[in-house]
Amino acid sequence: MFARYLVQATAQVLQRLLRFDGPADITLTQFQRENPKLGSRDRFQIANASFAALRFLPLLRHMEGLDAKSPETKSCERLAVLALAMDKHGPINLPVTAAQIAAILQTAIDNLPDPEQQVWLSASMQANAHFNEPDTAALQHNLPQWLAQALQAQYGETAFVALSHALKQSATLDLRANLLTHKRNAVAKELQEQGIECTATPYSPWGIRIQGKPSLRQNPLMNSGAIEVQDEGSQLLALLTGAKRGETVVDFCAGAGGKTLAMGAMMRNTGRLYALDNSAHRLDGLQPRLKRSGLSNVHTLVLQSETDERLSRLRGKADRVLVDAPCSGLGTLRRHPELAWRNQPASIEALQQTQMRILESAASLLKPGGILVYATCSLLEQENEAVNRWFTTSHAREFAPLDWSETLQKHDLQGLQTSADQTPALASNAIMLMPHLHHTDGFYLARWQRAR
Numbered sequence: 001m002f003a004r005y006l007v008q009a010t011a012q013v014l015q016r017l018l019r020f021d022g023p024a025d026i027t028l029t030q031f032q033r034e035n036p037k038l039g040s041r042d043r044f045q046i047a048n049a050s051f052a053a054l055r056f057l058p059l060l061r062h063m064e065g066l067d068a069k070s071p072e073t074k075s076c077e078r079l080a081v082l083a084l085a086m087d088k089h090g091p092i093n094l095p096v097t098a099a100q101i102a103a104i105l106q107t108a109i110d111n112l113p114d115p116e117q118q119v120w121l122s123a124s125m126q127a128n129a130h131f132n133e134p135d136t137a138a139l140q141h142n143l144p145q146w147l148a149q150a151l152q153a154q155y156g157e158t159a160f161v162a163l164s165h166a167l168k169q170s171a172t173l174d175l176r177a178n179l180l181t182h183k184r185n186a187v188a189k190e191l192q193e194q195g196i197e198c199t200a201t202p203y204s205p206w207g208i209r210i211q212g213k214p215s216l217r218q219n220p221l222m223n224s225g226a227i228e229v230q231d232e233g234s235q236l237l238a239l240l241t242g243a244k245r246g247e248t249v250v251d252f253c254a255g256a257g258g259k260t261l262a263m264g265a266m267m268r269n270t271g272r273l274y275a276l277d278n279s280a281h282r283l284d285g286l287q288p289r290l291k292r293s294g295l296s297n298v299h300t301l302v303l304q305s306e307t308d309e310r311l312s313r314l315r316g317k318a319d320r321v322l323v324d325a326p327c328s329g330l331g332t333l334r335r336h337p338e339l340a341w342r343n344q345p346a347s348i349e350a351l352q353q354t355q356m357r358i359l360e361s362a363a364s365l366l367k368p369g370g371i372l373v374y375a376t377c378s379l380l381e382q383e384n385e386a387v388n389r390w391f392t393t394s395h396a397r398e399f400a401p402l403d404w405s406e407t408l409q410k411h412d413l414q415g416l417q418t419s420a421d422q423t424p425a426l427a428s429n430a431i432m433l434m435p436h437l438h439h440t441d442g443f444y445l446a447r448w449q450r451a452r
């Protein structure tokens with residue numbers, strides 16, 4: 001049976017999450033901090049149920065929504081019961097069937113702390129017995145209509161179904177071994193000796209995939225800088241920049257430095273690596289990680305804007321520039337399911353303008369022959385291929401699109417190349433990492449070389 005306090009706590013979290021005014025993981029951490037008496041099992045259940053609710057919101061609303069006029073608190077309690085039941089029921093197989101819905105509702109009935117709710121749940125069960133599968137596209141993909149339409153048009157029906165299913169799964173916990181100071185095998189062995197099951201990631205030469213979600217916060221390997229939590233896709237993005245010893249490399253949108261740290265290790269702590277961002281708060285997050293990493297070749301700079309005049313010092317100097325652009329983050333729905341609901345078509349248009357402005361300024365930092373990499377964790381053509389086309393056309397005299405085949409071959413990563421039935425046809429200088437194909441977050445990468 002679900003304890004009454006557990007339903008209430010989950011409902012309180014949902015009430016905050018459904019305002020869609022911030023990242024879900026931060027809201028959840030904040031709630032946990034405010035409620036220190038919750039045990040670790042409760043925290044785990046609340047987190048799982050809340051994420052299930054964000055992933056399957058239309059489905060839960062459909063199951064709950066027979067009495068749509070119920071006040072917000074009551075509605076959140078109902079959603080909490082359903083989300084806890086969904087989590088207890090186990091993975092949802094898409095397409096959702098009437099039998100699956102009935103099983104979730106039955107789990108809810110069987111575990112109710114409050115018998116009053118049985119009336120509502122029984123009514124829901126009866127109504128859902130007439131659930132008409134072909135009429136419920138939105139309940140199958142559980143995405144906002146505008147987003148589902150955009151992805152369907154871009155990827156085609158088969159790939160869209162596989163992709164939307166993959167986006168509903170919870171992401172694996174991936175680590176990057178810090179090859180500056182450690183060997184991947186040695187780190188993996190130490191984790192195993194601690195009782196943490198893990199394997200090497202399929203593509204990244206630095207990656208370790210953990211089974212389950214053990215807490216690593218106090219782990220000595222973390223404290224010593226031997227490991228960083230980083231999705232395999234992010235690791236590959238850093239790898240594919242090709243950063244080398246002795247080079248001048250700019251990470252234009254460094255944030256808390258996930259890719260900066262990986263590129264610093266690739267450069268073997270030589271050369272100069274600039275970590276830039278317009279958010280001081282995000283760059284602050286890099287400092288403790290830098291300390292642990294053993295890197296001393298990183299220089300951070302908080303930008304006023306992408307055209308900050310202090311950038312003139314770097315103009316024409318860089319061998320490589322990475323633009324890990326601010327984007328919708330729709331490729332990361334496995335870990336940030338709220339982004340499906342926080343983004344809107346108008347916000348995508350605004351993002352595209354920012355992406356172009358940043359790319360324009362970042363390109364000016366390259367020396368002749370230097371390489372520019374543009375990346376997003378978006379799945380939308382507007383933030384990816386459209387920006388690529390714009391840059392290629394508007395800078396045709398100075399920047400040549402550079403395809404990826406040589407680099408993929410060098411790292412034995414030909415498996416990353418997708419065919420036209422898996423992703424939309426991509427420009428010759430672009431590749432995508434996809435949750436349903438590569439089991440990473442979704443990433444788009446394009447690159448160009450500056451004329452010599």
Ligand SMILES: C[S@@+](CC[C@H](N)C(=O)[O-])C[C@H]1O[C@@H](n2cnc3c(N)ncnc32)[C@H](O)[C@@H]1O
Pocket residue numbers: 234252253254255256257258259260276277278279282303305306324325326327354358
């Ligand atoms: C996708 S995130 C980068 C993530 C980071 N590279 C990592 O690996 O953790 C995009 C970053 O771009 C930064 N940003 C947004 N607008 C910017 C601008 N105009 N100039 C520079 N950075 C900007 C954001 O603060 C954010 O940290």
